[in-house]
Amino acid sequence: MDFEKINLLVNDKDYTTLKNELVKAQPYDIAEFIDSLEGKQALLIFRLLPKEVAVNVFAHLSKERQAELSEHISEKELADIVSDLYFADKIDFLEEMPANVVKKILKNTSAVERRLINQFLMYPEYSAGSLMTIEFVDLKKQMRVGDALEKIRRTAPDKETIYTCYVIDAERHLEGTVSLKDLVLAPVDKTLEEIMHKEPLFVKTHDDQEYIADIFKNYDLLAIPVVDNENRLVGIITIDDIVDVIEEENTEDFYKMAAVQPPDEEYINAGVLTLARKRIVWLLFLMVSASFTGYIIRHFEDALQSVVVLAAFIPMLMDTGGNAGAQASTMVIRSIVLGEIDFKDIFRVIWKEIRISFIVGIILSVLNFARIYFIERYPLPIALTVSVTLIFAIIIAKIIGGMLPILAKKLKLDPAIMASPLITTLVDALTLMIYFFFAITFIGINVS
């Protein structure tokens, strides 16, 4: 889409040409364009779109813009657009809208659909129920291929996907799936029972979205059926929604690993108070934990008083330990999430981290010793104290970083919380104790 040209047409108020340009563009691009305009102009451009384009564009607009347009267009226009949205998009939209818009829409919806909408709005967030769509093709196993294709032809325009069709019995129990590819390839007079996949993968309405995304990844699916507690088919989930789920779950992990409780909105749209609240809980917890490190230092205050230069190396030791631990924990957390390791690998991981930390620890420690002793010309006991502490700090950091996420998983906690911030706090305390221990040993300080 040629944004410059479109902008020119908007400025020239050449709405006929503009309309012709817009209908040629992708709905996603038009939505991006409308999102970038200010309110009045957005409304004007949106109204130029033919109805079938308008629906697709609407589904791609930002939540804020959707709400704004919903307030300004007539009830009739809004009802038209919403009634043409795919069911899953409709639910998403209704979940985000303020109460007055929802009311305005439900008023113009049939009683049957209203009941269905209310039922969907009740599925827990992040469950299969909240992700699924009801626009799928259902068939009966007695049908012949030719008749099935005929039914698909008749109903396809309203379906979100026709590439997998679902075979159900009279009570809507899922009996099998048949792909459009199978149908196109099969002789027209075969029955579906002969060609369908009889043990299809499926999920339940209350299954968690992360689990569902894993199934899609493992089995390379385009869609999966969703059944209720009585094994009746109630909806399907399609790959495009799963792609969004994958990014959502990753964002959540990134946030958790940076000690932020994931907010419900995008960062840039979230309010300052919300963001502050999502951040302060962990920050407070970590601040209090870090204060214990202070007690360790105070315990060794006399040692520090007699060789005050020891304080100068504390930040470097703590940072290096923290970073070494963060490296290990991040790699292990990610491996758990991707299903590459689980609890039975714990000793393999620890052994791996011990070997890595020896290599890394010794190299960094030697370089560090060289700097402190030869270049900065500190006394040997100080250079030794810092360098030996560094090796131990790295080894401990990597063992803890490798082990804690696996233990968290075993305890049914999210491994992502065992990331950098928590590991750093823990490693800091241990590093300091080791540091003072070696300081007393090598430098020979008297502690009271």
Added chain:
Amino acid sequence: MDFEKINLLVNDKDYTTLKNELVKAQPYDIAEFIDSLEGKQALLIFRLLPKEVAVNVFAHLSKERQAELSEHISEKELADIVSDLYFADKIDFLEEMPANVVKKILKNTSAVERRLINQFLMYPEYSAGSLMTIEFVDLKKQMRVGDALEKIRRTAPDKETIYTCYVIDAERHLEGTVSLKDLVLAPVDKTLEEIMHKEPLFVKTHDDQEYIADIFKNYDLLAIPVVDNENRLVGIITIDDIVDVIEEENTEDFYKMAAVQPPDEEYINAGVLTLARKRIVWLLFLMVSASFTGYIIRHFEDALQSVVVLAAFIPMLMDTGGNAGAQASTMVIRSIVLGEIDFKDIFRVIWKEIRISFIVGIILSVLNFARIYFIERYPLPIALTVSVTLIFAIIIAKIIGGMLPILAKKLKLDPAIMASPLITTLVDALTLMIYFFFAITFIGINVS
């Protein structure tokens, strides 16, 4: 798949029942099972599989197991399996195999395919060329719908997807796309020219996979055509490979944000030396940077000597500053990756972070003051020094954390490197300077 039952059958050596159970299972599950066996048994079970199942299972096996099996099965068996793999899977496989296996396979490949394979192996890693498959349906625009469906029926079994078909001219230039849905819905005597999408989205062979994944996400695609420099259609990329790309890119970001250079293999399979190398570079860089913090402390050695308890608060201040910065940088990096913010939002982000850090900073600072002054009964000047430093540390950390990723993006660097470790090192130094400044001011220490 019922692993217990299968394991029993393996132990009982009841290979007939085992074979019948296995062919009913999903290829992915069989592959998982074979991966869990030890070498000899894996080979035995793999050989039980009928050929068409064996190919699908092979594509899902771990690289290590693929290599191992390739060494042990006959050249004929290997050639059969490899020749039935989809082209993209074949390339993936060949890229990972040791030279002797590759040679063994290429020997049994036709000259035409060998040339094609060699050409594919030359596309840069992470490019469209390395992701694409050549098993797609191509059609001509003069064709009628009925003939097109006939051609699809004839060729479908060898194609990775038939849900989008590609319309090309005599020189193989991409002229449009037509979905199987469109074909099924259209009258059989229409020409493809009448129903095809004339301006299809496409990518070039050298486009980066991250860019391609974004297109899939934005436009909800199932497949995209790939053209060469002369706009000739050379392949297609399908959504299942893009799902893998999305996870790969996320893993890369997780690693970079934890100061690890992303390795080529899974963590659990990567060698200790490789992992040590991927981690030591950043660790060394950060260790040297953190050493500068030591110079700051030494500069204020006299201040510290006279009030040595000041040292006790350094870890808490550094950790809290580091965590506050990590929160901001992670949220901003993720927003950049997801395309929610770019350079023009820099002031909005800074302003947001300033407000958040005031709220968070003041609350934490007051709690901290209460603890130090009222509970631990330190003198007022010390409580003030620590608490005021804390506010400034948080504000500075959040501004730096919010700003640096956006600047990195502007400078065409990966924003992910501006994550926790680097921000922490920077914030540490600034926090210490502020700390000693306030210490001198409030406590009235004489500095030489």
